[in-house]
Amino acid sequence: MAKASPPPLTIWAVSDGRAGIEAQALGLAEAVARLRPAEVVVKRIGWRWGLGRLPWRLIPPAALKGDLAPPWPDIWIAAGRATLPLSTRVRRWSGGETFVVQTQDPRVPLTAFDLVVPPEHDGLTGSNVFPILGAPNRLTPQKLADELAAVADRLEPLPHPRVAAIIGGKSKAFDLPPARAAVMAREIAAAIEASGGSLLLSFTRRTPTAARAIMTAALRHLPGIIWDDRPPNPYFAFLAAADAILVTEDSTNLATDAAATGKPVLTLSMEGGSAKFARFHAALRDRGITRPFDGRIETWTYPPLAETDRAAAELLRRHDALCI
Known part of the structure; x- marks a missing residue:
């Protein structure tokens, strides 16, 4: 039996x-x-x-x-x-x-x-x-494919390289004041314009209201999508559709999610910092996952992070x- x-x-x-x-x-x-x-x-x-x-x-x-x-x-x-x-x-x-x-x-x-x-x-x-x-996350190749399929009709017409920009905000260690948000927006716009690509922009709940307004106004002229908080949240679809990902340095979760895609991850500097976050970002760089954003959209490969x-x-x- x-x-x-x-x-x-x-x-x-x-x-x-x-x-x-x-x-x-x-x-x-x-x-x-x-x-x-x-x-x-x-x-x-x-x-x-x-x-x-x-x-x-x-x-x-x-x-x-x-x-x-x-x-x-x-x-x-x-x-x-x-x-x-x-x-x-x-x-x-x-x-x-x-x-x-x-x-x-x-x-x-x-x-x-x-x-x-x-x-x-x-x-x-x-x-x-x-x-x-990093931190545990919900990303799998299947989840990325499913989320992308749900909004593929909106994303398909966008020119490459498609650049996902995931913007965090104020925390114990970091801040995104208006002046830094304005500089960040100008740098992102210049890089996407130079590449001939498009922008997939998503904010988080910690993004300061002023920073969000400044960046939206400065980037709305680019081809792409700026998520306006109306459901469903296209965050995972943006990661799936992107050829490269820009992510602010304030969040372990955001960087870990981006690293799970196997796509180039460029970190956006903010005001502030801490020794712990410095160690985290150094480990990502040492694994060939991330590079600091220097105003260019770069391309490289690495095994997707599967911690x-x-x-x-x-x-x-x-x-x-x-x-x-």
Whole structure:
């Protein structure tokens, strides 16, 4: 008699729902599901009464906003500070049956987790730490092809080289004030005009309003598309359609997504910086993935970055070792 196949794994991807944070947990969960039959469930949480601002140890689970209740999943993958009051407790709640994974550096004792997947540039080490270059993401060749097909009729007439420009914004380490935005826009316009190509421009929620207005006004004359926030978001389609990608230096997620395409990635300088981001961008350059934007649209090749798949394989290896 044939041995019955084990049931699919249940995986929860837990975050506060912000796009960049959720993409890390969900991207890693989806990568695991590509390797092993699994049901992936997205869980978005928050904290009542403003308690989310407190240190994680002081936030009572009773203040939770979100749908979390037994039966607990086989694998819990969480991202972001908001999840720490739960991630640090779920192994106990499940009686040790849930394999607990946290992306980023949680900045709490690592003993609460079965696996931590931080970016290499954080410098985090430990027996349950598996650093990767960049951050987990949701990009696969199939996803890029599907997103491109959905808007192909709008993109097909655009001249090559098609240049995707993905603009971040203000963060703890970086800023995009009006003066820098104006210079950036002029440099992008000159490069695209010189190449005879077209522009696919997308802003993020962190792009300052003034910078967005300045860049839109300065670049709207170019052939191409400037996303106006109306759904659907063409971000992945822009990456898929691009011959080259410009990305601001403020975001690990944006650079990692661009690097997953295997296309030339040119980094746009901003005001500010940090030692951690300097290490991150140095690692991308050392791998032949990125170059600083110097006013020209360049072409080169490299193997697409696939760190999420590498982390998923390690996650399953450790999960299976505990389950034997």
